[in-house]
Amino acid sequence: MSRTVDSRLPDPSRWKALVFISLAQLMVVLDSTIVNIALPSAQRDLGISDANKQWVITAYALAFGGLLLFGGRIADLWGRKRAFVVGLTGFALASAIGGAAANQAMLLGSRAAQGAFGALLAPAALSLLAVTFTDARERAKAFGIFGAIAGGGGAVGLLLGGVLTEYLNWRWTFFVNIPFAIVAALGAYFVIREPEGGRNRSALDIPGVVLSTLGLVSLVYGFTRAETNGWSAPSTIGLFVAAGVLLAAFGLVESKVKAPLLPMRVVTERNRGGVYASLGLAIIGLFGVFLFLTYYLQVVQGYSAIRTGFAFLPMVAAFVVGSTQIGTRLVTRVPARRLMAPGFAVAAVAMLLLTRLDIGSSYPGVILPGLVLLGLGMGTAFMPAMSLATHGIQPQDAGVASAMVNTSQQVGGAIGTALLNTVAASATTSYLAAHTAGAGGPKLLQAQGLVHGYTHAIWWAVGIEAIAALIALTFINAGRPGSTRVASSDGDGAGSAASEDEAAVPVVMH
Known part of the structure; x- marks a missing residue:
């Protein structure tokens, strides 16, 4: 468990390590949406009241979001590999309890435990990636793959949740985590090696x-x-x-x-601060649109859960292309802000297209182009954002810097769901109050009101995404590749801001 590797040399097992790190990340991201599809079935089986059903989602979100910084620092103290394996083991056990839940208390407890171990696992995974890949070009490829999984896994979770719930039962949305966790933990134990001198020995x-x-x-x-x-x-x-x-x-x-717990140098360094702010805002827009399209397809268009999952697959494919092809190929050639700002801007254009939704909108004519552009834009932006978040960080701070990436996403997701859902509900109420049922009757009016609310909220998402692009353009100043000098992480981080001639994805030196 405690084997270390001379960090001046590339880890010969680094690409194998990427497989297991990515598998763990996929499991965590899937779990953010896979249970949502299964919730109605679980509610019926376990007799969970309508008032308490939200806690199946909330218990996970609170534990995950609340403990991320703690989990990141534990990874720095224990060592990333140990935290990674412990996180996977705990997540698997919590999933087993959730799948076998006989009552409401067991299910809610398992969800909270999943969130707690996820808060240990997610920062450990990203920081392992940061300290394992030190060559700029290899780092770009690794973060491209990781970014594609981080951004597109949620949509895959909708599809997998629908398939498992419809063809097996809701318990398999928990049990499916166990093989993921076992394979990733065994692979990590035997393949991943901790870089020398990467552990933070200070008191908690x-x-x-x-x-x-x-x-x-x-x-x-x-x-x-x-x-x-x-x-x-x-x-x-x-x-x-x-x-x-x-x-x-x-x-x-x-x-x-x-x-x-959180050294100020981690968040005050200009590039990292810009990443945390722009990524958090971008997630607000993404989660909001994701939510409204799910509602629109199922409630207005009458799609099944499985069909809804398939409808999102083009976005996942575009996200993978944006992250692994566009982002990865260009990040070592152009400044990171020239990928992130246009990426978020393209996402804003995609959302602009989706404001044209009406009751009878065709999937190929309106929804598909929006989803593809959204995936391309966010995928292109996510890749340099994930890499830049751990740019120039001392190995001893890699865990907590990675935790801040997850925290910005988690808080952004919470804001996006609550803020934009409230905006949509208010717009729907106003629309219904101002209109009377026509030839189609109350049912048609209700559908029209819902779509009006969705598109009104998506307009907000357009604006939020545009602000994210502006922040990325103005705050992030890591420049072209051409220098292997690494920004200092000492003191107040004043020397950390990279100039236009610094590497877009600098090598992390140890």
Whole structure:
């Protein structure tokens, strides 16, 4: 378990390692959507009330989002390989309990445990990738594959969830994780080697752990409550106030303690800060559109779960092309911002196309072009974003820097689902109040109101995606390849901003 490798030399097993790291990432990403499809069946079988059914999703999101920074730092302390294997083992056990759940408590407990072990596993996977691939071109290929899985796996989860639920039963949406985890854990144990000197030996920042966990849980739960109770509900406002106070206290503590959970140099370095902000915003738009298209296809167009999953597959294919072909091939030739900003801009154009949705929109004429452009744009942007997030980071901070990538995505997803769903619901209500049922009757009016709400919210997503593109263009300044100099991670990170002549994907030196 503790074997190390001289980090000055390429790891001879690095491409095998990528297979197992990617497999683990696929499992985590699949789990964010695969259970959603199975939820109605699980609710019926276990007698879960309508009031409590959201906790099957919320328990996972709260544990995952709240513990990510802690999980990232544990990976730095223990070593990425050990954290990776422990995370996989725990995730498999939690999945087994979820699949065998005899009651509501077992299912909710297993989902929380999945989230907790996922919070250990996800940062360990990304940081392993960052410290394993040190050559700029190889790093580009590796992150292209990883980015394609990270971005497109959710749509695959919808399809797999539909197939498993329809042809087997909902329990297999949990059991399917077990072979993924076993193969990835065994492969990691025998193949992955920890780089020399990559472990952080400092003491664990307990106040930082408590404040960050409570702050992030309050923030994610606040958006969840906003979606169900409304933005002005006292519980929603209270959670946001608590999150603001806790996270502000966390920032203050981190600036004072000797060995912080989240060293300020990780987030204040210009490129990483730009990645976290632009990626978080881009995810808000992506999750919102993903949600509304799922509703539109199933509720308005009458698609089955499996057919809906197949409808999203062109987006997954385009995402893979954007990440592994466009992003990977260009990232060592042009500055990262010239991939990320246009990528997010193309995603905004894709969403603009989807604002044309109406009740009878054809899939090939309206939805397919939007999905393909969305996949190409996001795939092209994700690849350099994932790589740049760990750009120039000290190996001892790789875990927590990777955790920040996952945190920005998790919080972005929570905001996207709550904010855009609220916007859509409000627009639908206003539309129904302003119109009366015509020849098609109340059912047609309701469908028209829903589509109006979806397109209204997608307009918001267009604007959010455009802001993400603007942030990527103005904040991120890692330049062309041509220098192997690595940005410093010491002190305040002032020397970390790469010039136009620095590498778009710098080599991580140890």
